[in-house]
Amino acid sequence: MPNEVNTALARLVRRAEQADSALLVDTFVDGGLLGDILMSPDHQIIYGRRGTGKTHALTYLADRISKSGDLPLLIDLRTIGSNGGIYSNNKLSQSERVSQLLVDVGNEIYHKLQDVLLNNDLLDSDQKFEKAVRLLEDLANGLEQIKVEGDIESEVSKEAVDSRSSQQGLTVSASQNPSATLNSSDTLASSSKSNEKHLSKGKARLRIHFGSISNPLEGILTLVDKRLYVLLDEWSVIPEDLQPYPSDMLKRTILSIRKVTLKIAAIEQRANFRESIGDSSYIGFELGADISADVNLDDFMVFDNDAEKSKEFFKDLFFRHVRADLPETASYATSDMLVSRGFTQINAFEELVRSAEGVPRDAINIAILAAQAANNDPISIPIVRGAARRWYQRDKEKSLEVNIDAERFLRYITSFRAG
Known part of the structure; x- marks a missing residue:
């Protein structure tokens, strides 16, 4: 029968998006001043590798923003649009892919804002409600005016269809003066159908009327007297060649509005926020200059950066x-007591932290495997190492097999360290 610590570890939720938001808020570890840094009204990019807790951090931030009285719009970019695959479809022109992406991002921001306004008792009078509805309509119209331009070719095909019909009949009138009338009709109907296809070539360019978006958005926030936080999660799912375009749209529609703050969670090595289109443009x-990029979750978690800080973070996590x-009867008042009960020694816990390399998702998965292996015993160093090896083989090794250079480099590093 597994002990209660191992039972709890084995039931840990592996991915933040699968957890209840209340659980994410309760289990968020505010390493250092991370929570206060995120609450800054400054525009920020939050970097972190896969599994470092970007989604967790944004969920916690959204909760803090709500409790402070302001408005969070938490948007998972993996879920926007009806078919995200269109963005990566290289058979489509760049202009078409960019157009669909911007429409999807704009619509998601609009609908999230609409939900927040209508479901939080912010419009507490008929006058406010009517004004907010007008401003939302203006905002929707402004978003529709965003255009993507490029070198356009038009291909028009027309189809014409003619049809003829004839009718004849005899009308008889039975009266004192009977009569008969021959009726005939001949009609010609014509219909045509035109199909027009636009093909875009070259670099796409945005045309945005800033005032048509910023004015209604500022009007809405002034009406409810709130600050709006737009929180974009999973930025790196957008193809890298398209990322500069939503960046440009957000810069020209969001960043200059006094009561709006933008936060973006991204993987640094897969982020491309800017693209040159000329010598100086x-x-x-x-x-x-436009947005700060000084928050990296690795700074709070990687063992080699600060062993004590990393160890305390994961103990708290x-x-x-x-x-x-755990059952209510369990008496673990501190994280030190939990580690003492769940691990054979502090070195075993440190081995788990080191093996996760600063990635909470990896630490959780290794802990789950270690708890299953330990069963009713405390977790030891050999158990942690075995769990880390199994997790690597299950989650990481397959990715390396398709990247020969990366696999060779890893073999070189491991052989060098072993020697």
Whole structure:
């Protein structure tokens, strides 16, 4: 029979998007001043590798924003649009892919804002409600005016159809003066259908009427007297060649509005916020000038950066998760008590932290495998190492098999360290 710590570890939720938002808020670990840094009204890019807790952090941030009285719009970019695959379809022109992407992002922001306004008792009078509806309509119209331009070719095909019909009949009138009338009719109907196809070539360019979007958005926020936080998660699912275009749209419609703050969660190595379109022109964000990029979750978690800080972070992380799942009779008042009960020694816990390389998702998965292997015993160093090996083989090794250069480099590193 597994002990209660191992039972709780084995039931940990692996992915933030699969967890209840209340659980994410309760289990968020505010490493250092991370929570306060995120609450800044400054526009920010939040970097972090896969599994470092970007979704978790944005969910926690959205909760804090709501409790402060302001308005969070948390948007998962994996779920926008009816068919996200269109963005990566290279058979379509760049202009078409960019157009669909911008429409989807704009619509998601609009609908999220509409839901927040209508479901939070912010429009507490008929006058406010009517004004907000007008402003939302103006905002929708402004978003519709965003155009993507490129070199356009038009291909028009027309189809004409003619049809003829004839009718004849005899009308008889039975009266004192009977009569008969022959009726005939001949009609000609004509219909035509025109199909027009636009093909875009070259670099896409945005045409945005800033005032048509910023004015109604500022009007809405002034009406409800709130600050709006637009929180974009999973930025890196957007193809890298398209990322500068939503960046440019957001810069020209969001960043200059006084009561709006933009936060973007991204993987640094898969982020492309800017693209040059001439000797001195560019589209997208200028990092540092338009939006800061000084928040990296790795700084709070990687063991080699700060061993003590990393160890304390993960102790708190597991303590919060396990405490949420342990029976009420369990008496673990601190994270140190939990580690003492669940591991044979502090070195075993440190081995788990080191093996996760600063990635909470990896740490959780290794802990689950270790708890299953330990069963009713405390988790030891050999058990942690075995769990880490199994997790690597299950989650990481397959990715390397399709990248020969990466696999060779890993073999070189491991052989060098072993020697």
